[in-house]
Amino acid sequence: MSRLAGQRIVLGISAGIAAYKSAVLARLLKKAGAEVRVVMTEGAQAFITPLTLQALTGEEVRTSLLDPRAEAGMGHIELAKWADIVLIAPATADLMARLAAGMADDLLTTVCLATRARCLLAPAMNQAMWSHPASQHNAATLVEMGWQQLGPDAGEQACGDVGGGRMLEPEDIIKALEAALSGHFPAPGALPLDATPEHDNHAPTPDAFMPAGGETHAGALAGHHVVITAGPTREAIDPVRYLSNHSSGKMGFALASAARDMGARVTLIAGPVTLATPEGITRINVICAVEMLEAVNAALPDCDIFIGCAAVADYRLADIAEHKLKKVPGSAALTLNLIENPDIIASVTDRECPPFTVGFAAETRELARHAHDKLVRKRLDLIVANDVAAPGLGFGADDNAAVLYHLEPDQPEVPVTSHTLSPRAKQDLASAILVYMLPLYHGHQPMRSPVCS
Structure with a gap:
């Protein structure tokens, strides 16, 4: 049985061409036994429709922070509390910048700020945008805040460029997500509100970071x-x-x-x-x-x-x-x-x-x-x-x-x-x-x- 079985996952989708892969990702998450609720940014809807994600997940897709019906019961807070995992795929440069700044100006960023679930993101952007110091700084900031970064991959991009910044394939995201659930990454928010994370004062015991079965910490060196x-x-x-x-x-x-x-x-x-x-x-x-x-x-x-x-x-x-150099006869x-x-x-x-x-x-x-x-x-x-x-x-x-x-x-x-x-x-x-x-x-x-x- 998949480690994802029974996990309650908020799948966040932001405005990138890789959003089409999110449909496959949603299907794979459901196939693995996870409960999936989708939150889309306004821009994401230009690439893939909410109806598609609703058909794949069997759940209503949330698109607006200012939805009177949902917010009558403080829907964004309930969604943040409901989640075991928040997974954003694709995560655009703009969304990563807003998350790193602690902004909450739409439903997805608000849920991220309010949740104590494990948070993961799969970056997706042009190779020049990914290599820009601002993007690297934001990626490093998010890792320090407790986000686990999945990818990005490198290769040919939709714009014709070649380089880093491609979103991982849905199958690879599933593998990375299952690896994350092995227990080697502490879930963001797992500490009491008045506690200080251990790494703020000194390095954790190295043995706690040893991988099982060859697994690695995707995103642990992002921005470095x-x-x-x-x-x-x-x-x-x-x-x-x-x-x-x-x-x-x-x-x-x-x-x-x-x-x-x-x-x-x-x-x-x-x-x-x-x-x-x-x-x-x-x-x-x-x-x-x-x-x-x-x-x-x-x-x-x-x-x-x-x-x-x-x-x-x-x-x-x-x-x-x-x-x-020639051999000297007799030497x-x-x-x-x-x-x-x-x-x-x-x-x-x-x-x-x-x-x-x-x-x-x-x-x-x-x-x-x-x-x-x-x-x-x-x-x-x-x-x-x-x-x-x-x-x-x-x-x-x-x-x-x-x-x-x-x-x-x-x-x-x-x-x-x-x-x-x-x-x-x-x-x-x-x-x-x-x-x-x-x-x-x-x-x-x-x-x-x-x-x-």
Whole structure:
């Protein structure tokens, strides 16, 4: 049986071309066993008629705050109290702006302001509108207020543009809604009126945010820019040879996809790998460590979270040979003069106002000791340590395992083993890492210097 069975859902529909999908969504909600009552904005009725939604739900569709018959019994308050869930799909840029401002100038926004139900929205707008700082600010504000954001998706849009901002397909919204009912998101309004949400003072216990069955927190990173490095670097010896390592980039690409699925704007800085670019992600290709550092520096000004997953070569040639080095007859050895490469992740944390920074430690022995050393030495907020000597895990493999470490603010000398993640597919591992990171990241924000705020 679906988790939606018996749930009382107010389906809000605002004025976007994606409103036609709401008819399918209403049908799927009813099919899952939910009770559905539809509230439409005035503009939504230009795209789909109330009669269509009434036929699909079997319930009268509400369209006006100033309906004398409904408001004789304070209908908007009764509707707000009736709902277990308020789901807005599509949620236009205008509606999100009004919700973020706390406006109550029509029936839908009034119900949202009056309800203590779980609130979710599925953004739908042109890619330029979605990427605009105002829209990103409003999305982030709504997430902070307790709204869960579903999507948006990326791809071709009705206007012909291509990019982020497409409303999720109704089937995907149903899946996300069922995932939300698994208990990993607290319902907005679940606290007493005089209570202060826990995240206002300090980060919740990270274990409370761990996903079940690979589920992720859709929208949890909406409005945030995540920069991720992935893959190896190649340090040229001559025109045909180079120094490198076995990194395939799979873990970094999985993290990029997971961050995108949580609503983040993602910049993926990739070394030389053969992986396809995940949809909806900005990819920057580099070859060597110096190029990767330049790309990172260019992406940092508006970066909120930096994840250094790349296996950056520690050394490069002091002088790259102009022509192919030839084997000298009778010579038993070749000496290469190596110099240290720039430490990319240390250069990020050395900034006056660094982003929340996650590092990786790929080790073959003494995992905890080396991870703790790197965590402290590079002033990381979180480190993901994995044993690359374990058979079938790590470099080149599709599966991986990890131990996550971070420091307590009041005990910086004591390492805290945050969580051990057992072997699993790298995509599932990436989701688990980011979900664990969320409360640490939100707890990091109040501690930032006023100069950085």
